[in-house]
Amino acid sequence: MILACAIGAGLVAFALSAILLHARPLYEATVTVTMEPSEEELRFNRSFMGVSQFNPATIIAQSHIERLLSRPVAERAIDLLIEEMGGQLPAKEPTLLSAITTGIWQAWNTLNYGYFVPLSEREQMVADLQNALDVEIVEGSYILSISVSYDVPEIAAAAANVIARAYVQVAQDGFRRDASVIAATLAEAEKEARGRLAEKRIERQALAEKLGVSDPVTERAVMLQARQDARDALRSTEADLSGEARRLEVLRQSLMAQTDVTIARGIREVLATGEADLQQLQELRRQRQQTLVDQEAALAALDKAQALLRVHDDQLATIDADLVQLQERRVALDLSSRAELSQVMIVNPATTPLYPKFPKLAVNTVIAVIVGAICALVPVVARDALGTQIRTNLDVGQIPGARSLPPLARGRIARGRRLDPSYVERLIRRVSADRGGWPGRALKVTGFLPDAQLGQLTRMFDGATGRDGKPIRAEAMPALTAAPDWASLSGQVVVLAFRSGDLEREELEALQARVEALQMNCYYLVVL
Secondary structure, eight states: OHHHHHHHHHHHHHHHHHHHHHHOOBEEEEEEEEEOOOHHHHHHHHHHHOSOSSOHHHHHHHHHHHHHTSHHHHHHHHHHHHHHTTSSOOOOOOOHHHHHHHHHHHHHHHHHHSOOOOOOHHHHHHHHHHHHEEEEEOTTSSEEEEEEEESSHHHHHHHHHHHHHHHHHHHHHHHHHHHHHHHHHHHHHHHHHHHHHHHHHHHHHHHHHHHTOSOHHHHHHHHHHHHHHHHHHHHHHHHHHHHHHHHHHHHHHHHHHOOOHHHHHHHHHHHHHHHHHHHHHHHHHHHHHHHHHHHHHHHHHHHHHHHHHHHHHHHHHHHHHHHHHHHHHHHHHHHHHHTTSTTEEEEEOOOOOSSOSBOOHHHHHHHHHHHHHHHHHHHHHHHHHHOOEEOSHHHHHTSTTOOEEEEEOHHHHHHTOOOOHHHHHHHHHHHHHHHSSOGGGEEEEEESSOHHHHHHHHHHHTTOBOTTSOBOEEEEOOOGGGOOOOGGGTTSEEEEEEETTSEEHHHHHHHHHHHHHHTOEEEEEEEO
16 A cells, blocks of 8 residues: 555656646746845844844845835836847747646636736736745845746746846835935934034033133132142141240240249230230131131032033033034945945846756655655554454464464465465474374365455465375365355364455454364465
8 A cells, every 4th residue: 555655646746747847847047146234224223123132134134035025126127127038028838737727826816706807918927027036045144045937947047137137226226215315314413413512512601601610620720729728828827826825825924923023024015015916816817717718618619610511511522422423424324325335236147047946857756755655654554553454464363272374475366376385384384283283184275255266275275295295185165154064174174264454353253263162273364
């Protein structure tokens, strides 16, 4: 069964492949196109996708593929192809296969939608070209492989080349259009950034004038130095004041201990002068303390003003950075435009194919043989695993008490050839081992076979010689379905023959029970 299915599937595949090879072979022509993305495209995709698992380059490549398969590219390719072919494509001769295909398509659309809309000649050409087109990405590169399958090799190569040219033109037109839009957008954004920068500068200048600050850094440095000088002067005054106070205290103690009037008068005069100087030093300390407080307040006011100005400075820096980035993008866009739109270009044009892509006789036949064998293997294995029919000697041997014989080939019975001597020898050896010799030198042949085949089988056994050289007499019995009572066969050698798969296990078990009850020397022969 497996062999028949495999051979049948192989023959069908070979015949269909041969018919298709003669009626409608398909030739495939391939052209390679590079589509290296620009920095603008990569930047836009990164900003658009954000943090994503998709590679921007892969997204761009897939976008190119979808545009390649679009209708505008196919229509432009048809125009270029008609122009190359001298104004008209070569007409196809109607064939039986094309008529069958058209009829099936019409019937399918009618069944699905209730009606069929025939296409115009140009619409049909565009649809055929889109159906014949296949685009793939060359792994690890920015290269697209464009393949066109057609039944005429020259047209397949020409169609692949015009598809690539049409796509290059469409892509370049789109890039020019996009570049002009991007350039206008960048110019508008740059103009807006410059306007905001000027406004922020005016606001910052007005705020600085309002706060009375022209150069915060320089003014802060001057105020810090002035504060340090005020601190030093205050410390000096406090030191002088402390020294004068100690001097006056010493004079007072001397005055109290002095008894001389003249000296006491002089000390009083000096003491009066020192107290006046002490008051002057105290006033000077107060003034310098106030100066230090004023310096601290001025520094605090300057810090506050500088904080307000820093907000405007940060805004100015942000706007200036945006302006620089816009200028860089405009320069990059100008460079891309000056590069003559080389991101999309033909790398390797298509050539006329020598051999058809489909069908391949040997490949299709081998695949069909393998598939046919696999498809037949499933029911065969299921039948063998789940079925209860007796098909082999192993199945007979699983029944207690049953003794099986080696099977005969189907052709041996059908053509009536002589029995293999080795088979007879195995039969005699088996019977002699079971019964200690050949009882009666006679052999009865019956089973579930037609009478004609039972007769052929009997003739094959008849005349065989035992190990002692004496002939064995074989006698055909009626088929089991018409056999009389077997009680008279007790002790004789009987061969029950049946074809593989014709007898159920339950039937053979019941038959074996009957044989054992009659004490017959019965052997089972499975005829394949």
